[in-house]
Amino acid sequence: MHNLCFKNRETLSNRSGRIDGDPEKLALSSLQRRIRRIKERVAIPYCFLLPFLTVYFIFLIFPIGQGLYVSFTDWDMMRPEKHFVGFDNFRFLFFRDSQFWPSVKATLWYLVLNVPAKIALGLLFALALNQRMRSTVIHRTAIFIPFVINTAAIGLLWSWILDPQVGILNYYLAKLGLPVQKWLVEPTWTMFAVVGVTIWWSIAFNTIVFLAGLQEIPEKFYEAAKIDGANPWNCFWSITLPCLMPTTMFVTIMQIIGSFQAFGNIYLLTGGGPVNATRVLMIHLYETGFSYFKMGPASAIAVILFVLVMVLTILQLKLFRRRAES
């Protein structure tokens, strides 16, 4: 893009260099040119951008800044006045809020279980769907349908299926002679159940992104490898995986951001329980801010979330760039 802009600028200056003649005319035309230049390079483009930038700043950029400010105040909605309290909200979260650290732990646990599984399975499904078969469309549709359903319905449906007494999952597990679990009651199993449901609901995204990545790989790479006598396994490791690097990077970053954002699928399934086992940061933020109306600590959680996501994203970008260079 840099290059493109530069080129345009060059042609512009060339064009202006062409005008010569008597100095008065030149002065006038240079003023006109300047006005036209401002019109072309500032006024018109920003008129186009104005509606978007207005909502973008009011509803995205400004709230982030204001959230940062609120996180340093003692605003709690019940009182009209608010005071600057320094790091009190953060201190409250770190040292006195008994649910903050459990929710950090739950978020990280969710992330660790969710992200690698979804990347591996997404790749597996993409590889399977990339082998054209007569039934491919049916398989793809089946994987996709859960993805378009809202998270509240997903949570509700699965709390019905996973119900320890009357749910069908336990019924069929028992029938197959497998151990029955108290899915959403037993703290250890709940997070696995939540992650399982999340994979079921949202694996389509990774699958389709990987599928697109696979179709970008030039066919001739595989042909050349075949001539060299490579088996499919070699091809996968030395062609498919390296070529999918950029896709994998994108998917990983999106998954990490998405894991921090998870709310609906967990909230309706478990409400954050049992005993905080699935109380992720978003649930903690929601309850702190909108059940107890403690806006200061809630904003502090938002700030922490924001910083965590940014740091992880930047680290990832650096890591992948270094690997791409080597």
Add this chain to the structure above:
Amino acid sequence: MESRRGTSGRPGRIGLFLLLALTTLVFFLPILWMVSSSLTPNQTVFKYPPQWIPDPVTLRNYTDVFTTGRTVRIGQALLNSSIVAIVTVVITIAISSLAAYPLARMDFWGKNSLFLLILAGLMIPWEVTFVSLFLLFHKLRWINSYQALILPSLASPFGVFLLRQFFLSIPKDLEEAARIDGCGRLRILVAIILPLSRPALATLTIFIFLMSWNNFLWPLIVVTEPKMMTVPVVLAFYAATFQSTLEWGTLMATAFLSSIVPIILFLILQKQFVRGITLSGLKG
């Protein structure tokens, strides 16, 4: 499209088919169970062994959620969700096309930094803005209003990004001819670029519609009155009310009602939907 990776002959093919068939079952059966439970009376829905084909089949659960004297009506919620989603789609598409055009076609002051700022918006978990937004709408006395449901989702960096990428792929010749004829920039966008961008616009439409329809947390925060609830919020409300009374038939009917619009839209516009994800994925 030919098969890319040579599979190791027939056994490989069969293994692959088994994997996909099993996956399809795992993905499809829960949906089927939702539909089946929604057609079963609340009294017999617990029957063991599970009845996949309800006996008797009943529409009671559906008529129940539409009619009975409940404070929260799914009909109203379906209407609210439709209004919010349609208005969001129309405005988002309009302002995203306007913003994407100069980013794709004009050379202007601050272009690169602005584009980076919009790209950064793709990475921001926008839930972090909810506290401030709630305070803002509270101050404006817009809690429980369509404005509060619609306005925050209009700032869609995804829409701008997707349309910009598409505009860049349109050849410039047509446009230059029109400019020589004295056509203004806005006319060019409306009369030439947008008609050529129909595939991208279709993709964006279904994407934004679904995002709006499925949006859960923000409506949950900003709506407290039953008459302003959107479909997912009604689900949460019902879940809190009926899970204790174990009316799973009714709950599944509501869940299915909330899903039917997205599922039908997806089945009709599969291609556009897949392309949307692909576009967002490839060049992100």
